[in-house]
Amino acid sequence: MVKLRTRCLLLFTLASPLAADITVTSSTVNLNGALSQQLIGKLGNTLDQVFYGVASLAGPGIVNSAAFSATQSVSRQHEELPHFQLEPSAAIILPQKDTKGDEKLTAMPLYGVNLVVGFRLNEMTALQARAFYLPSISLPVKNSNVSVQPYNFGLTLTRQLKKPGSEWYNPALIAPLDFGYMHGSLDASFRSNVSKFSFDPVGDGSKGTADASLSFEDQFRLKWDVYTFTTGIIVVRQFLGFLTARVGVLSSLNLGYASLSNTAVANMNVTASSGSGANEFKVGDTATITINNSASFKPVLVSNQIAMGLGLNLGPATLNLDITQNIQINATAIAVQLGCWF
Secondary structure (H helix, E strand, O other), X not given: OEEEEEEEEEOOOOEOOEEEEEEEEEOOOOOOHHHHHHHHHHHHHHHHHHHHHHHHHHHHHHHHXXXXXXOOOOOOOOOOOOOEEXXXXXXXXXXXXXXXXXXXXXXXXXXXXXXXEXXXXXXXXXXXXXXXXXXXXXXXXXXXXXXXXEEEEEXXXXXXXXXXXXXXXXXXXXXXXXXXXXXXXXXXXXXEEEEEEEEOOOOXXXXXXXXXXXXXXXXXXXXXXXXXXXXXXXXXXXXXXXXXXXXXXXXXXXXXXXXXXXXXXXXXXXXXXXXXXXXXXXXXXXXXXXXXXEEEEOOOOEEEEEEEEEEEEEOXXXXXXXXXXXXXXXXXXXXXXXXXXX
């Protein structure tokens, strides 16, 4: 058995190097340098391009959207701080389009789900906490196994800087100081087949091309852990006795990372070849090819949000709609929050 390994690197501006670690093992062929290098080079370039395309889209997009998602529910405020608050909320992060209609790489669609609980510490200060957790969930997908696990939590110290005046143009000023955390993981395994893969059976071009079939088994993992520190000013005004309008500006410091890893194992079986020597791939020869890729990404360090919302208040019952635009991440969050606030 002869084993040969090579390592290829691709760079991406928002990530650590994308690394393809390729191992070729054969018990039927003596893998000389030229033979192995051309086979590894051909596979490596193709698989690196595939992984680079996935990583460059998923990596920055998921880590930035996770940072944005971790701040959801911070802007939902009333002109008076809550004696008690209990409100489930759900949000969706939507990337903006560029002029060509393509989704930019700075964001991806993502959820934001929370159960928010709050209470007043004193006349001018409140504490609001939010959390969401699900155990790992397996999803039935044809020819593959997929599992996801999301959870997040946050804590906001909310300060009423100014109480509302009696005039309609004299709103309350609210200042949140928030910490948020979001974790997520996506694991997928699937199998695929390539019926015809052409390559040089000798490595020097002297005997044309050979054909082989490939059977792949792939293990893919995407994971993110993001921490956010957010503050800002929110202007809030109640009118008509049951409606609340608010608008605010928030700034976040975003830390953490997203990582992608991929391991593919391919069993190769030569189906056509003019090779005949011990150092050449012949019909019936086999090889095992293992490819490992990995990359990691960090979120945009500082991002700013413009938030606006409208609330319906019927006694302690509330229904709120908030829309937030993140300027640096280039995404919009639409959130619905309902429950009680009194």
